[in-house]
Amino acid sequence: MYLIGNGRLLTRDSDRPYFENGAVAVEGAEVREAGELRELRKAYPKAEFIDAEGGLIMPGLINAHTHFYSYLLRGFSIPGYSPSCFYEALAGRSWKLDRNLSFMDCVSAACAALIESVKCGVTTLFDHHACSAGPAGTLLGIAGAAEEIGVRACLSCEVSSRCGYAACSAGIAENEEFISYCEAAPCDRIRPLFGMHAPFTLSDLDISECVRRCGGRTGFHMHVSEGQDDRYVCMHNYKLSPVKRLSGLGVLGKDTLLAHCVHVDDEEIDLLAQTGTAVVNNPQSNMSNGVGFAPVRKMLEKGVTVGLGTDAYTSDMLESAKAFISSMRLTEGSPAVGVKEASKLLFENNAKIASRRFGRELGVIRAGAPADIVIMECSPFTRFTAENADSQILFGLSGHDCRMTMVGGKILMLGRKMLTVDEAKLRERTAADAEALWKRLEEKPDSEYEWSADFTSFQ
Ligand SMILES: [Zn+2]
Incomplete structure (x- = not known):
């Protein structure tokens, strides 16, 4: 049993949200009790004490949309690559990458992403994987990395019509098999969603096949209206907006996550609300x-x-979250917006999305909830109260202030050092895999890639 204390405690539990000198008792994988340090010390005298050293104890953070595989491209540039629009940025970089990934690249990238996330206080992640060259088994490999490192991960593999029938079928099979794997060997830290790329790279036939093969066992994770291209292709080919088209094909629902939705109209927003479909904003x-x-x-x-x-x-x-605040203020031309909304997205709605998918109450510290807890170094030089805690966090802290990350009662990182894996060894392997991948990308001429596939031909 652990007792985490000697710091401010922010629980996100509306009944008891804040303790100036708080503590959390953790027994097994769950929170046993949260309260005042003085009282919990008396109640649990034998518990192993984790000293927050005056920092902030709070629920682990949740990342509702990311792509582990793209971590291997950090710092990479393609000679002569200068996209003039969002579509060219996808075709010239992201899609070039996902056609060249090996199984081990996917695993190494997942390790890099997960270690960095744990060190930023993130305990739950929703990954949208792409590996169009041969996705078979990659979700299992990524799940293995997540299990070893110790985070909660919801995984999916994007299906797209853009790479042809074989790659599309392989993507569908990968999702289907991973869902079956999760059903057969349930692990409370690994969950599936059925991945699809975006409406503009998927035909109606392929989306329908995804819906059929998913069979209502889970929801979908896909990009929608990230750029105008999605809207243009859907309107041109189907005379429907992307969200309306997805609604007709049976994709929307309470378990479905749609990343972006930058270009959605009022009718589409109503459909999202009526169906309980969640949206994930990615400001940077x-x-x-x-x-x-x-x-x-x-x-x-x-x-x-x-x-x-x-x-x-x-x-x-x-x-x-900081980028979200600036972005919203700039867009609305108002310095009065952003903080309340950033708090709602990051602390309230991410918890809601993750709790639904994992079937446990995440993003809160209260008796019976999974012990996903972080300690942030926090020495504010201005007043810190329950009322301004979110402002203090959003303007005063960064993920790198995280000093301890715990998931399900297990300490993954303490004092900036990973405890579940050999970080130096994994970094070495990741660096070697990234170097080999970069060489493959540099050696393959751009002429071998489709820079301007004709999506208007999907019918
Ligand atoms: Zn994305």
Whole structure:
């Protein structure tokens, strides 16, 4: 049994949200009790004490949308690559990468992403995997990495019509087999979603096949209206907006996660709200790709559950939240917005999305909830109260202030040192795999890739 104490405790439990000098008793995989340190010391005198050293004890952070595989491209540049729009950025970089990934690249990338995330206080991640050259078994490999490192991970493999029938069929089979694996060998830290790329790279036939093979066993994880291309192709080919098209094909629902939704109209927002479909905003990625800022305020007002992700731009959820605040203020031309919404996305809605998918109450510290807890170094020089705690966190802390990460009662990282895996060894392997991948990418001429596939031909 552990007793985590000697710091401020922010529980996210509306009944008892904040303790100035708090503590959490952890027994096995769950929280036994949260309260005042003085009282819990008396109640659990034999518990092993984890000293927060005056820091902030809070629930682990949740990343609702990312791509582990793209971590191997950090620092990579393609000579002559200068995309003029979002579509060219996808075709010239992301799709070139996913055609060249080996099984071990996928596992190494997952290790890199997960270690960095754990060190930023992230305990649950939703990954959207792509490996169009041969995805067979890659989700199992990634699940193995997540299990070893100790995080909660919801995994999916994107299906797309863009690479032809064989790759599309292999993607469908990969999702189907992974869902069956999770059903046969349930692990409370690993969950599946059925992955699809985006409406503009999927034919109706292929989406219908995904829905049929998924069979209602889980929801879907896909990109929607990240750039205008998605909207243009759907309107051109199907005379339907992307969300309306997905609604007709049976993709929407309470278990489905749609990343981005930057370009959605009122009718689409109503459909998202009516079906309980969750949306994930990725502010840094959207700014980086120059695609715009999603109508988050309108979606929240209409009751859509909007969460926050990173889209692999960073592993640091607090960095993503800061970017969200700036992005919203810039878009709305108002310095008065952003903090309340960032808090709702990151702390409330990500917890809601993860709790639904994992079937446990995540993002909260209270008796009976899984012990997913982090300690952040936090020495504020201004007043810190229950009321301004979110502002203090969003403006004063970064993920790298994390000093301890615990998932299900197990300590994964303490004092910036990983305890579950040999970080130096994994880094060495990842660096070697990345180097080999970069050489393959550099040696393969761009002419071998489709830079401008004709999506208007999908019918
Ligand atoms: Zn994405």
